[in-house]
Amino acid sequence: MRRIDTDLLVVGGGPAGLEAARAAAEAGIAVDLVDAGFRPGGQYWMQDPTGAPPLSAQGSKGAAAIAKAQATGVAFHSGAEVFAAFPDRRVLANAADGPIEFTPRAIIVATGAHDRAMPFPGWTLPGVMTPGAGQRLAKLGGTSAGERVVLAGSGPFLMAVAETLVKLGKPPVALIEARPTDSAIIAHLARHPGRWREAARLLAGARAIPERRSGWIVTEAIGSERVTAVRIAPVDRSGRIDRARSETIGGIDALLVGWGFRPMIELTALLRCRHEHDPALGGWHCVTDRASGRTSVEGVYAAGEVTGIAGAVPARLSGRLAGLSAAADLGADTAGDEGERASLAEQLARARAFSDGLGRLYAPPADLVTLARDDTVVCRCEEITRADIAAAFADGTDAVAGAKIWTRAGMGRCQGRICGAAVAAIAAAETGITPREAGFNPPRIPLRPVPLSVVLETTRDGQE
């Protein structure tokens, strides 16, 4: 097993991680960056896995950020998944050529986010995916999710996926948005002129879509071995679904549906950092001091989406702030940085105000939890239905972790990352507690399955 003793370990190679790593390395700190992706860049700055040059301005920006971080001497470990971390800050990752043990003096967690999926009848059918999956199939695999794709859910990311599919020559046949682009969103945008160009570009991409429904929601996916049709229904401003006016869109072969993002908190939770719940920030997220990126645990910092969903601009700013303050705490000479840090904190507050507002406007509709029927599988890994989970709450448990023990929901390979928010929503619907009170499943080592040989290698070495 490789052992790497370093000053600072950055986990995650997206905008937050790259900025954090570069800032600390520039201050003279030894930095290692571990990233699960094929190549660094994360989701927002996704790079072509074959090494082909970026095709978009966004990809080029990412390539430049990676090159800058490399030039400052950051050591990159791509394709390596962190599967364990310990209170002494020891971190284990599994790479293609075997495990790596990092023993850093400080850690910056910049693990990003994943799509927020919510269960509905037919959501396990092949061809039904998250919008993020559709984006990755296209950008990493050069493959469209289908020939006739329906794009649905809420949030500005749907527009980015539409843009990608248009570029691939496969514009979605329909865009089903729960939230209309109404006066509240226009008024919010009007207050942030810095974002107008981006908004205009994204809205232009959607023009190639023949059928656009705003204030509608997908209630069911239909098919036997692959999705072939979807049922849709109107959803009003208070989030109520009017099933009496349902319609069917047939002749499709893919449905990309999602409700924004959830922070990837498994590592910060494992390190026992404090977490809070806010629906506008994607639910559970790691609490940080916004001016420094410090978490509640000494020597552990967090930046980007894991600290609450906000997008790429706050990710870069919070990454740089975390990198600078970690470097200062590690004893680097950062005299003269105070001015820059104060300015970054101010920019971050402004950028967060924009995204927090959007997060509130694009909140998932209240009736979303009613889509799953009694026989709908909620926990995809263990194939546990809504009725099974509701029965556990009726029998007396009042927590996501309790439902896991009673029903196995969340006990499978994904550790409840996909169904956790849905189980909390079911808890709220069945018992009247809040999703916050329902809690989340504490992560377990290994965070991602690793071959037994890797576990043996890491434990044997530890005993020498």
Added chain:
Amino acid sequence: MSTLVTIDLDGRAVEAEAGRPLGALLHRELNAVLRHTAKDGAPRGVFCGMGVCFDCLVRVDGREGVRACVTPIRAGMRVETVRS
């Protein structure tokens, strides 16, 4: 920069670009159905596409439970679809 290689998919030779995610290739080649579940026998395919959901599991070079979406295509790899 892109290199075409051949992989073995359930005994069939398939040409693919090295380095791209296996999940995208299988989505195309298998009409989106990557496996059937152990309990209900329900069809599953790529869902999250980023290694989080564990729906796109296949056997690669004899190893079980490999997530196709985060596995780069390599020359000569042997991919088998399984019930799991």
